[in-house]
Amino acid sequence: MVEPGDRKNVAAYLQEAYEVSITRACQTVGLPKSVYYYESKKDDTEVIEKLQELVEKKPTRGYPYYFNRIRNEGLAWNHKRVKRVYNKLKLNKRRKYKRRLPHRYKEPLIAPQIANHTWSMDFMHDTLTNGRKVRILNIIDDHNRQALCIEADYSHSGNSVSLALDRLLEQYGKPDQIRCDNGPEFISNTLVSYCSVKEIKLKYIQPGKPTQNVYIERFNRSYREDVLDAYLFDTLMQLRSLSEEWKEDYNLNHPHKSLNNKSPLKYLKLNHDI
16 A cells, blocks of 8 residues: 555656656546645654654664653643654664663873872784784773783683783772773673772773773883784784783883883882882
């Protein structure tokens, strides 16, 4: 069954494609000529905006929920009107949707004045000579840019990140907060629950804004230039061994312009001595 709106479109197509009169095109599709020229004076802007707002917030619900929600909010639109707009927007069709992230807010990046105030963490990727991919978890202290963790493995999860943090907490103490992106390991229920129990705040940057985590990004660049891009690794153990050597040298000897050309450990010692 073809609705009048669709027949109007068909009539317009016939008139343009075959250069026939509007009268003949309307007769062909069985559409009254008056209906062809009729222009609706209804303004459904408010209904459209409201339905789109509800669908954005509650994408899995159907028409009965949306209509009753509209009524509960005190909007007295007729159910026929709401249903007409609902169908017009094709909301009666099954929609694909994906899990959405909570809103992330941009915050100024300020270097902490004490150690263990803010840590930053991020993942890097590389490939062994046999073609097998590896992922490297990097964690640093934003105060003195000290490399706390460079953990390479074939894969990582929220559980492996939690275990790495557990080892760091025993060695360095507990940070107040950890800055990271919105990767699946970092937003996983396992890591979120772990940080909640440990009373560590997870500070997520905005999606697609790596500059909001610039301390770890700068660290990643140094690590990639000195290790990942400088060597070919046959095994995971080779990568882990060289990464550990590099981490110790970085913490002890790498000069940072932002630290008055002091290395992370020397800067930390200088601050403690003061």
